Amino acid sequence: MKARWVIRGLKIAAIAIVAVTVFGFILMNLWNWLAPAIFGARTITFWQALGILILSKILFGGFGRPGHRGHWRDRMKDRWARMSPEERERFRQGMQNRCGRAGVAPEEFSEPKRV
Numbered sequence: 001m002k003a004r005w006v007i008r009g010l011k012i013a014a015i016a017i018v019a020v021t022v023f024g025f026i027l028m029n030l031w032n033w034l035a036p037a038i039f040g041a042r043t044i045t046f047w048q049a050l051g052i053l054i055l056s057k058i059l060f061g062g063f064g065r066p067g068h069r070g071h072w073r074d075r076m077k078d079r080w081a082r083m084s085p086e087e088r089e090r091f092r093q094g095m096q097n098r099c100g101r102a103g104v105a106p107e108e109f110s111e112p113k114r115v
Contacts, residue, residue, distance in 0.1 A: 020050070020053075023053055024046055024050045027049040028045070028048075028049035
């Protein structure tokens with residue numbers, strides 16, 4: 001049983017190494033093809049391409065687990081569906097008291113008057 005997990009871990013590590021290498025070469029070739037012609041930038045090496053890949057992942061992608069985005073949203077939808085109308089209204093009021101409306105302090109908030 002334990003050997004199976006070790007083999008599976010080695011397969012995942014090998015796939016990750018191949019994927020990083022492929023993405024690094026793709027990024028390097030795209031950069032070296034486009035950036036000098038468009039921006040007058042210098043060409044980069046494979047290691048610089050990996051650095052750009054890691055930097056872009058940090059700045060734009062984060063290191064969250066893929067496939068788990070929006071999980072909180074699904075849980076909240078389930079909780080909302082199980083709430084009674086009274087519980088929903090209490091929840092709304094609580095959120096308005098905590099957060100208020102945009103540009104309006106919670107104590108100043110009142111329902112809009114209908115004309």
